[in-house]
Amino acid sequence: MPYTLTVSPDFTPDHLSGWYIFNTWLQKTTGEAIHLEIFNSFLAQHEAIQDDEIDLIFANPFDAAMLVREKGFLPLVMAQGRSDEAVIAVSSDSPIIDVTELLPGCRVAVTEDPDVRLMGMIMLEPADLATDNVQTHVCDSYVLVAKQLLRGDADVGIFLAEAYDGLSNIIKKQLKMLVRSQIDVIHHALMVGPRLVDRRDELRNTLLAMNNDEKGQDILKNLRFDAWNSVEDADMEFMIDLMDTLNT
Numbered sequence: 001m002p003y004t005l006t007v008s009p010d011f012t013p014d015h016l017s018g019w020y021i022f023n024t025w026l027q028k029t030t031g032e033a034i035h036l037e038i039f040n041s042f043l044a045q046h047e048a049i050q051d052d053e054i055d056l057i058f059a060n061p062f063d064a065a066m067l068v069r070e071k072g073f074l075p076l077v078m079a080q081g082r083s084d085e086a087v088i089a090v091s092s093d094s095p096i097i098d099v100t101e102l103l104p105g106c107r108v109a110v111t112e113d114p115d116v117r118l119m120g121m122i123m124l125e126p127a128d129l130a131t132d133n134v135q136t137h138v139c140d141s142y143v144l145v146a147k148q149l150l151r152g153d154a155d156v157g158i159f160l161a162e163a164y165d166g167l168s169n170i171i172k173k174q175l176k177m178l179v180r181s182q183i184d185v186i187h188h189a190l191m192v193g194p195r196l197v198d199r200r201d202e203l204r205n206t207l208l209a210m211n212n213d214e215k216g217q218d219i220l221k222n223l224r225f226d227a228w229n230s231v232e233d234a235d236m237e238f239m240i241d242l243m244d245t246l247n248t
Contacts, residue, residue, distance in 0.1 A: 002033040003055040003196060006048070008188060009039055010060060010113040010160055018222035019058075025219050029206055030199075041140070042112045055193045060084070061186045062114035065240040073191040074200060075231035077207045082225070084188060085161035085181045086119035091149045092176045099178050100126050102156055104133040109145040109154035112138060118246055119181050120158030146171050186239060189231050204230060 005026070007019050016038060023036040034056070039045035046063075048054055049071060059067055061084060067073035090096050102124065110117045121131060137154050139145045142163035148154035150171070161180055164172075190207070192200050210216035211227040220227060 001195075002035055004035050004037050004048075004053055005056040006037045006039060006045060006054050007058045008060040008063070008113075009042055009045055010111065010116065010163070015224065018219075018224065021222050022219055025215075030203070042114070052193075055196050056190065057193070058188055058190050060113065060115050060188055061239055061243050062118065064189065064191070064236060065243060067191055067193075068236060068240065072194045072197070074197055075233065075236040076190045076192050076200065076204045077228035078187050078189045078231050079223075079225040080227040080229045082162075082187060083184050084115055084119075084186045085183065086116050086123060087159040087161045087164040087180050088120060088123050088156060088178045089146075089149065089159060089164065089175045090156050090178060091152070092174050094149075094155070094176060096156070096178070097176075099124060102127040102129060104129060105135065106155040107135045107137055107148075107153070109137045109139055109148035109157040111140070111142060111145060111158075111160075113160060115186060115243065116160045117158060118243075119183070119186075122246060123158075123179055123181060124156075143167065143171075146175060150174050185242065189236065190228075 005023055007016075019038075020036055023034060027034045037048070037054075039048065049057075049067070052071070057067065057073070088099060096102060106129070108124070108129075110120065121129070124134075137148055139148060142159050145154075145157040145159060146167055149157050156178075164177070167175075192203060196203070207228045208230060210220055
């Protein structure tokens, strides 16, 4: 029986080759036919999840609640030492040097990435900004968020910090970071669905041992990870509760 692995669409394209390499390794290690399905949007991925087409997912924190509570997914592992953080940035030519200088009605460039968008809007609250008093420009990628700022089509952009750091030096030189979150406890997690849940312990142990040999280390390097850390049910529930709190 073939299974399907997918990855949250918030990852930049240069990460995708690493996931294909990881998927090939996972198939060989488990002896299972596992297909990597990459979705271009959160909407398309959510439709596949609702149709029970996904068995393994490297999910963003916002989707974790739905996966656990509605679809019976359980956490496996997270990338060691990695947390999801948001960056608020403007064009380097912008006179804005502090978030509090932004005014209601300003144009905010975002992606569909729900947890980063949520964190970003919380970071804009000191300027009395909220979703109902800004003009939101939704982009398909963080590169396009940057381009909105560089073209003057948006006043401020919300980025996944890792995506901001991964922008080319040419682009970053034309941007100015106003603030970067330091929440530390919000992170993506690799999660297993109902059809594979009986192999949860086996999968977790296999992933935790990846960095014990040279081949596994190379695969992790392609993912830009150092190692996997276990995510227990209580850890996931804490993060889900935190996201619920931030969203109220």
